[in-house]
Amino acid sequence: MKYVIHGSGGGPECMSLTNGPIPSPGPGQILIEVASAGINRPDVLQRSGKYPPPADASPVLGLEVAGTVAALGEGVTEWKVGAGVTALVPGGGYAEYCVAPAGHALPIPAGMDFTMAAALPENWYTVWANLMLHGRLAAGERLLIHGGSSGIGLTAIQLAKYIGAESIVTVGNAEKAAFCREFGAAHAINYREADFAEEVKRITNGAGVDVVLDMVGAPYLQRNLAVLKRDGRLVFVAFLEGAKGEFDLSPVMMKRLTITGSTMRPRTLEEKTAIRDALLARIWPEMAKGTIRPHVFARFPLAEVTEAHRLMESSRHIGKIMLEVKP
Ligand SMILES: NC(=O)c1ccc[n+]([C@@H]2O[C@H](COP(=O)([O-])OP(=O)(O)OC[C@H]3O[C@@H](n4cnc5c(N)ncnc54)[C@H](OP(=O)(O)O)[C@@H]3O)[C@@H](O)[C@H]2O)c1
Structure with missing residues (x-):
């Protein structure tokens, strides 16, 4: 062969x-x-x-x-x-x-x-495991998806919609933003033009989100913790920009956050x-x-x-x- x-x-x-x-x-x-x-x-x-x-x-x-x-x-x-x-x-x-x-x-x-x-298979197995088993995403919740236009991101938009959760995505350009909205995301943030954490707070009237699906890693960690609600879950599927850094982890205790993730x-x-x-x-x-x-x-x-x-x-x-x- x-x-x-x-x-x-x-x-x-x-x-x-x-x-x-x-x-x-x-x-x-x-x-x-x-x-x-x-x-x-x-x-x-x-x-x-x-x-x-x-x-x-x-x-x-x-x-x-x-x-x-x-x-x-x-x-x-x-x-x-x-x-x-x-x-x-x-x-x-x-x-x-x-x-x-x-x-x-x-x-x-x-x-x-x-x-x-x-x-x-790769997208659905991964997104199901991370959002359903680890992220425990539920109907009526809000989900922030980084890399919204990736294969993983589009699958997460569809899974959120299927279970009755609302998704907000981050993307690198306007074309990707328009596509993700068309695909079912309630909001799309161009991270090159706006700070995603400020935008999430604006979109949610300061409430934040229940779950974050992240593939960027260390440079986003502090802001991911900031946008999570009490009892929120941060789920990692990759560290495209690195896994190491210096962080203030106090929001994890103050808001009872869960940091999790997995590889397939x-x-x-x-x-x-x-x-x-x-x-x-x-x-x-x-x-x-x-x-x-x-x-x-x-x-x-x-x-x-x-x-x-x-x-x-x-x-x-x-x-x-x-x-x-x-x-
Ligand atoms: N844990 C697991 O089991 C598992 C399984 C499969 C995939 N993954 C991971 O999930 C992620 C998405 O996978 P995929 O196959 O769907 O990938 P993909 O379609 O190539 O999407 C990656 C997208 O992420 C965005 N991005 C943001 N920051 C980036 C950076 N620093 N470098 C490169 N891209 C960046 C890019 O879009 P913008 O223009 O918006 O920046 C890019 O199009 C990958 O990191 C992959 O390793 C994990």
Whole structure:
């Protein structure tokens, strides 16, 4: 099969296509003939050598794929060869074939092609885990989402809307702000033009928000604590601008705040299957109705993976950048 290698890591140009054996599914796994694979910001970190894969994961980039089940590992009964699936994988997605735990695959939602379906797993697993399990976001609450136009950000807007919470997003330009409002955010703040904490206070008449979903890290920490209400929750999914600094943590005690966060890849097989089951029960029916959909910004052939990563690093995109392995 063809797959992408990134050697010892570096800029986007370190990636190229090569040929190698098709992986074989182990017990409890399925082999997927990949039609499309999603690109995620963690792939950029891994390619640059800053996010090594877990020891038992494929070293090949790619955390989500959609395609057709080509073979079943021992003991797999929930999928049949030939079924269309989209799956969260711990690696190996930038390839013509990829193995996935059977319990981490979901059916292709009605009305979606493989590329749209491949845009779902990484964002939905991550946002569900962080906002529902850790952030405990509830109906009637307010959520501040940094990086509102990212794949993660747009998914968080849709999850908030689905559960009846209101979202405020931060974005880097006016086009992204307009898009996020159209997508369901109640307010969008251009952080290059205004201080987000002051804007949140203005928008909420000084009340603040119940939950903050953050990917920026240290430079935002003090202001994130400032905009949280009593019993508020700050949830980290990344530290794009660093994790270290000097902070005044007194708001944590004064307002009984919770600081939490998580990464998806090191979770156990069982934890990920439980998230898959929750998505299947709660979110997949919404996909079938068309009320929740991914936003695919660009599609690249697998051979143009370097261009696809350049686009992601430019941050010009809104939503998902996809690789079409078998257009
Ligand atoms: N914890 C987990 O399990 C998990 C899983 C998946 C992704 N993530 C993280 O979630 C974040 C979003 O992922 P994604 O795949 O949705 O990414 P993405 O689509 O590439 O979005 C990242 C966006 O964040 C904004 N941003 C703000 N500050 C930034 C900075 N210092 N550097 C780069 N971008 C910045 C940019 O938009 P503006 O123009 O608005 O600045 C950019 O478009 C990433 O940090 C990723 O590592 C975490």
